[in-house]
Every structure is written in C-alpha cells, then in structure tokens.
Amino acid sequence: MSDVTSPAVVDDKTNIRTSEATADVLELLVKQGHFVTQLGAFQAAAMLALRKELPAVDIPSAGGLNYNQGSFKQVIDFLTWYVPTPTPARLLEQLGNAGAAYIGEKVRSGGYTLTEIFEIAQPDATA
C-alpha cells in the first residue's frame, strides 16, 4: 500500500454487482434512515470490509443489484491509489458484498445506530 503511483487500470469490471442478500441489507439501511441511497450504503459497507480486511464472498451470477462502475468514481479512484490495485471496480464489488454480509445480521434485527452497525468508535477512543 506504500506505492502511491496509481497502477494503470486494466481489464477491470464495467459493472458492479451485489448479491440478493447484499441488496436486502442495502435496502434496509436506507429504510432505517442511515443512508439516502443504496449506493451510498454499498460504499460504506465496502469501506468497513477494507478496514476489517474481510475475505471476499461469493456473488451468485443472478439476482441482486447491478451498478455501473461510473457511479462509484470517487471510491474507485480512492481504491486505485490507496490499495493500490489495477482492478478497483472488481475490488469494490468484493469489498461491498463482504461488508454487507458482515453487517447483515445487525441490520436485519434493527434497532442499531449507524456507528454501532459499522463499529465506528468515538474519536477519543480512536485517537
């Protein structure tokens, strides 16, 4: 991760897919008022997975949501230089689905706050 030079993006995905389970979690996150859009919720889930270094999960070929990678320009740019990776869209897909699977149980049971779902500590504790 120390190499800041962004690698040339090669052979990356043009669409980012979610599993059906991920789509349900994203829909609940919006319904519970934690995000404005499912896309925003997916990005946050991906960032959680990045932080937790969660392993990739399988994404069935059918069902779920399908986003154009252009919708995630900011995150894809970020992953390109931060990780770094030549296939940021593929990585985002893996991270987003892994993050959604991780938080799925809490979201489905309801009653959790945003910081509880994403296990965000108060600043003093992180400092």
Added chain:
Amino acid sequence: MQLSEISLDNWGPFYGKHSIELDVTAASPVVLFRAENGRGKTSLLRAIVWCLYGSMSDQDGTPLDLDRMVNVDALQDGDVKFGVSLRFTHKGAEYVLHRSGSAIEDRPGKVTLSHPAVDLKPAGGQPFPAAQIPEIIDGILSREISDFFFFDGEMLNSFEKRLRDDQSTSQGFVRAQVERALGLPFMTMLASDLDVLQSDLTTNLEIVIRKTQKHAGLSEKYLKAKDELQGVESDLAEIRTQEKAVDKEIADLDAELAKVDQIKDLFFERKNLEDEVAKAETNISDLQAWLARESEKNWWLAAAGTLKAALDDAEAERDALTETERQRYGLEFQIGQVEKQLSSGVCPSCGQPTHDEHEKRAELEKLNAELAEVPSTSIGDVTARLGRLRPFSAGAATIQRIFDLEQDLRRAKVHNDRRKSRISEISERISDNTPDIGSLERNLLDKKDTKRRISNALAVLDEKRASLKSSVQDLGSQIANQPEVDETERRLQKTVSEAQELVAKSYDSFRQSMRENIQATASDLFMRLTTEPDYTGISITDDYLISVLDHDHHQQYMVSAGVNQILTTAFIGALGECSVEEAPLVMDTPMGRLDVGHRSGVLKWVSTFTSQVILFVQSGEYDPDRDAGLLAGKIGREYTINRLTERRSEVKVA
C-alpha cells in the same frame, strides 16, 4: 397544633427516606413548597392527612387506595417498607406520630399491603395504646373538620360548586358546614342521650303510679303519647336513613360529573401530546435525514480509523525520509569540501595549505562509503500520498458529529415514546370513563328533587315530634308530680327535663352565634381577598343562604365565577378560623384558577397569619421574584421539589 417535621419513607415520588423540617415562628409562619405539577406536592399533603387519620381522599373526594402512594421504584426492589412520621406540638407538648406498612408488587399493578402500624409518642413519654390514637388525634384536630385546614384546589372547586348549586342544596350545605365547625353533631348526640334517659325515667315512674291503680287516665294518655312519639321517631329514623342514602347518591353523582371534568382535562392533555408527538416526529425525521446525508457524503467513515492511521504512517515516513535527505545532503557537502581541498591543495574554509593528502583521501573514501549506505529516497511519493490522505483527516470531527446526532435522536425517540405511552394511557382511561353526561345530570336532578321531598317530610315530622315530645314531657312531669312518686326520682326526672330544655335552647343559639361568627369572619376575609371595590362583604342569613353584599348591602346571588371562588375561599377560611383555636393551614395549589389580583389578595391574607401555614404552589400561581414581597417576610422555610427521574423527586431547601 403545629407541625415540626415530616419524614417520608418510600412515599409517593419520594424514594427512600426524606425528612423535611416544618417548624416556624409566629413572625415567619409560612412554609413554602415550590414545584411544578407532578413533582409531589399533593403527595406531601396526602402524607400529612394519612399519617394523622389513616386514610385519605382522591382529588374528587373519593377514598384513595394506599397502595397508590407507595413509591413505584421502591416496589421494584421487592418487599418494601413505607411510612410517614409527623413531629408536632400541641398545647406546649411535643408528639411523634408514625404510621407505616409493607408493600409488595405481586404482579404489575397489583400491590399487596401488610403490617399496618401506627405509633404515637409524647416527647420523652411512653407510646399511647394503639386503640386510643384515633381518639387522641381527633381531640387535637377532628377528622370531621380537618378539610377546613388540609385542602387542595379540587376541594375548593367542590365547595364552590355546592355554593353555586340550587338554593335549597346550597342552604343545606352551608348549614351542614356551620354545624361541622361548631361540633353540633356532638350536641345532637347529647340531646338524644338525654331523651333516652328521660324516657326511661318517666317510664319507671309511670309503672310506679300504675301499680297504685290511681291516675289511670294520666297513665293511658302518657303511654299513648309515648307510643305515638316512638312511631314518629321511628319514621324520622327511617327517613333520615333514606336521606343519607340520597345524600350519598348525590355525592356519587357529583363525583361522576367531576370525572367528566377530568376527562375533559385528559382529552386536552392528549391533544397537546399528540401535537408534541407530531412536532417531535418531524424533528426526528429531520435529524435522521441529516444523518443519512452525512453518512452518504462521507462514504469513507467506516474506514476513518484506518485512514487516520495511514495518514500518521505517511507523516512518519515523510519525517524519516526528510531526515535521510538531510543526512545525504550533509555527506555530499562534506565530500565536496574534501574533493576541493585535494584538487586545490588549500583548505576551502581557512585558506591554509593542505599537508596530508593521504589522510584526506582516506576521509573521502570513508565519506563515500557512508553515502553509499544512505538509502535513496523518493519523498515526492510520500508527499503525494499525504496530499491524498489529508482530506480524510476531518474524520474524527465528522464521527463526533454523528455520535452527537445519534444521541440527540435517541433522546428525541425516548421522549416521544414516553409521550406516546401517556397518550395510550389517557386513551384507555377515557374509553373506560365515558359516562352519559346527560343521564348523569338528569339523575342528579331527580335525586335532588327526592332530597327536597325528604327534607320537607322531615320538617313536618320534626315539628310533630317536637309537639309530641312536649306532650310526653308535660305528661311525664304530671306523673312525676304524683304523691306516690319518690322525692329523689321526682327530682331526677325534673333535672333531666331541665337539661333537655337547656340543650334544645343552646343548640339553636350556639348555631346562630356560630353562623354570625362565621359570617363576620368570612366577610372580613372576603374583603381582604376581593379586588372588586363595589362589594361590602358576605351575608349568611338565618336560613343559611350565603351571598355577596353589594355597595348598598343588598344580597347578590348572581356573581361571576371569579367572585364565587373568592367567596368559597373566604367561607372555608372562616370555617377553619372559627372551629378550633389553632391548627396548621395546609393548602395545595390554592390559587391555580385565580387571576393575578386575587392571587395577591390570597398571599397578603396569608401574610397576616401568625399560626403555621404550609403552602404548596406551582410556577403558574407563584413567582418568587414577583410574589415573595406579598408575603411580607413571613416565609419561615422555603423548599423546592425537584424531579430526579420520572418516578423520583426530592425536596431541597430553596
């Protein structure tokens, strides 16, 4: 009687033990408790009443179950002890009265009470036997008249309603209160006892003369009149029983109608709460939307900690690289200097010739070796990385904002849930209490009509009874005067007869004098309280019709609601003042419905007291900055009752 201290144990909203000093001096006799509604003012008033008499009433006058006064939090601790102690002085002696019990909540809302106990001790003395305590307390301040001293705004309402009722009901009520204040029930019992005694004596004398077989006509007349009197008395007793039953029905119907007022209050409370819920829900939605926008905009927040660590690492790396660069620059400079010396043979710093070329070459070699060991750096990469990470450095502030927002949301939701729960509670109460008001009022009118008929019948029978009683007494005297009757028996019969006459005369004259006394006191009080210059006082006529007098001293029966409130306050104040020598006046929220002028009048009146006054007020009726001056320095003790939690309060010295 003056109260010196009250101690509470798990009573009302007062969890655990609380002691409140109440003793005051004649110069500053007022004990002031300030608290908003629901903090425990009425619970304190009830504590005094329950401790003294072992029972208490709800605000509508119906008996209040004791289990409702046990602290709810304490009940959750399991088997709980509760109680009230009063330390008081009476006629120079000090007493401590303690009443207590245990309570346990078998299931939510179902409380079982046990181990009731009462204990009265004079200072330094032995406790009184429990069976004597009610009588002793009644002798200090009779239960019968205690509500002239311990009253709340609701009782004022109830009195006010009775005074505004139809003429005969109002007259009956005023007469009954005057008799209560005078203690006339006691005199009635005395008259009745004398009647029985006289009847027994005369009957014995009649038996004596019958045995002589003389005066048969007199005997017959006496027995006939006596039988007739007994018949009338029996009828009177029966009608009086009916009257009591009708009185109770009227009181029950009044209480039912009072509940309608409560329902109206509840209805408006629910409406206000519903408005508050709607506003709070808008606020909650706004907060939630703001939170959603923040989390959407700051998509990286879930990794903020990691990004901060990466930023810290990058900064450390940049610092290390800067140090390496500095070392490299230092070595390159030194190498340059040595190379210059070797090529020119002169020291570039001091200009002296170089003598030891061999040594210099060795130094150059060493420096080059050191330079070779310094890693090559690319600080530009780290700087670029730092530039990319810095926008995420605001993560801590954003996260703190989100935490604050979540806390606000949580609070707003909890408060709103409480409102919703109260709305449900009110809805349940309203749906359980939806009396047919029209039917209740019709029923009340019917009962009052019955009461009128009974009163008329009683008046006729009373007259007949008086006439018969007079005949029986006359015949009794004739029998007693027969020569066959023993002289001692004759004298006894005569004495009882005279006592009867004396009581009968006293009865009316005591009542008359008490009526006049109460009229004068109430009139004086009314004039202190009223803000209306046209009134000149209060009149209570011979037949107990109460009214306000205008500037020409004419009776005014149709007065405004505000004037009627003042009339009621003056009447109760006068009943209290005329009934016993001294007792504390305890008033719970007495000025809630009065305007500012009349409130000032009540406070100025209170400021004239030299005996103890305990006043419970809320901010709507008493403002310390505005009103303390009206009490003219008479506040001996001042407390506030503060809410600690929804179910706990504490009393603090103000």
